Amino acid sequence: MIRSRISFLSTFLMKNFLNRSIIRSQSSSSSSSIDLNSLSQTLLRRAILYVPGNDQRKIDKAIKSFEKIDSIVLDCEDGVAVKSKDDARKTILNILNQYGSNELLWKKLSVRINSMDSGIAYEDLEIIFSGKIIPRTILLPKVDTKTNIDDFIEYFKKSKINERLKHPIDLITYVESAIGLLDLRDIAKHTIDMCKTLNNMHFAGIVFGSDDFCANIGATRSDEGKEVLMARQHVILVCKSLNLQAIDSVYINFRDLDGLKRQSEEGVSMGFTGKQCIHPDQIPIIQETYRPSDKKIEWAKGLIKEFEQAQQDGRGAFVYHGQMIDMPLLKQAYNVINIAKQIGKV
Numbered sequence: 001m002i003r004s005r006i007s008f009l010s011t012f013l014m015k016n017f018l019n020r021s022i023i024r025s026q027s028s029s030s031s032s033s034i035d036l037n038s039l040s041q042t043l044l045r046r047a048i049l050y051v052p053g054n055d056q057r058k059i060d061k062a063i064k065s066f067e068k069i070d071s072i073v074l075d076c077e078d079g080v081a082v083k084s085k086d087d088a089r090k091t092i093l094n095i096l097n098q099y100g101s102n103e104l105l106w107k108k109l110s111v112r113i114n115s116m117d118s119g120i121a122y123e124d125l126e127i128i129f130s131g132k133i134i135p136r137t138i139l140l141p142k143v144d145t146k147t148n149i150d151d152f153i154e155y156f157k158k159s160k161i162n163e164r165l166k167h168p169i170d171l172i173t174y175v176e177s178a179i180g181l182l183d184l185r186d187i188a189k190h191t192i193d194m195c196k197t198l199n200n201m202h203f204a205g206i207v208f209g210s211d212d213f214c215a216n217i218g219a220t221r222s223d224e225g226k227e228v229l230m231a232r233q234h235v236i237l238v239c240k241s242l243n244l245q246a247i248d249s250v251y252i253n254f255r256d257l258d259g260l261k262r263q264s265e266e267g268v269s270m271g272f273t274g275k276q277c278i279h280p281d282q283i284p285i286i287q288e289t290y291r292p293s294d295k296k297i298e299w300a301k302g303l304i305k306e307f308e309q310a311q312q313d314g315r316g317a318f319v320y321h322g323q324m325i326d327m328p329l330l331k332q333a334y335n336v337i338n339i340a341k342q343i344g345k346v
């Protein structure tokens with residue numbers, strides 16, 4: 001029922017609002033419109049779990065319980081020692097070939113390559129993209145400049161990888177330095193434009209790499225995180241202004257689950273859509289905190305129903321739960337239902 005309402009809603013919104021550019025989103029120009037169809041296909045990333053790409057035991061463990069994990073990041077970057085990079089690339093290639101036919105699992109398999117400035121990202125790309133199965137999501141760390149994006153996109157163009165793609169690749173970038181943060185919106189807008197030059201690349205989100213960021217600005221990490229508050233808020237603003245997922249810091253003290261819960265709740269209240277994690281014990285806490293509450297899901301369902309009714313009655317503005325409903329609230333309701341659908345709550 002709700003599914004048909006959503007599709008009705010998206011059709012309605014497409015027809016009635018897009019032309020008027022009321023909904024604004026992923027675009028380099030502030031006046032163009034959101035593609036609600038792509039919004040409804042957004043992959044769930046409440047928790048993204050890093051697994052060192054060379055650690056077969058941990059990879060097997062993550063894959064065994066993949067149904068309970070939103071996103072598994074097979075890492076080639078900082079979770080892997082320099083001398084084990086090649087081992088990681090080959091192990092990841094094997095994993096993709098072995099499990100790529102399981103679509104549910106494949107959708108959750110992401111690969112974090114090394115940064116474009118490291119000089120070794122091309123080796124990652126060369127090996128990881130040499131198989132039949134291509135990762136669903138690529139994470140690109142330490143994006144400091146537009147040139148980093150140009151180099152990445154250029155590789156895809158030259159290697160003609162996108163001609164072999166049957167599905168789009170999601171790109172997720174990292175902001176981990178002062179210059180990356182200061183130029184973030186420009187870089188993100190450029191990334192959207194550059195992804196459009198390839199047919200099958202979708203810029204999906206930004207990760208805040210807090211530890212590298214602190215090292216870069218010379219800050220000392222504290223429990224309350226005052227030193228990264230402004231940076232976190234800035235990442236959220238940029239992501240929201242461009243309809244991107246916003247993924248919060250790692251809570252590195254992985255045995256302290258109370259602290260993790262506190263930081264996750266704070267992230268949710270600030271507007272983050274997900275959080276990085278490094279240990280399986282962190283997953284249920286993060287995913288539960290980042291899921292919409294039953295109350296919120298009911299609110300969203302009711303709002304969409306009221307919206308439909310108002311449209312049928314020819315009413316423009318309408319009131320729901322004492323609030324005048326405007327487009328941001330309608331979009332929020334749509335987002336809530338999108339997540340709820342993916343976790344089986346509607």
Ligand code: COA
Nearest residue numbers: 049050051052057058059061062075078079250278279280
């Ligand atoms: N993914 C999958 N399985 C993991 C895991 C991960 N990230 N972290 C731990 N596990 C597994 C362990 O292998 C162990 O399983 P086992 O008993 O069957 O061997 C189980 O979970 C319990 O692990 P535990 O003993 O509590 O932790 P550990 O000492 O083995 O590992 C870390 C601790 C931090 C080294 C490990 O969690 C890790 O490597 N995390 C990822 C770090 C990373 O990628 N950092 C870079 C991004 S910030």
Ligand code: MG
Nearest residue numbers: 078176209212
């Ligand atoms: Mg980092």
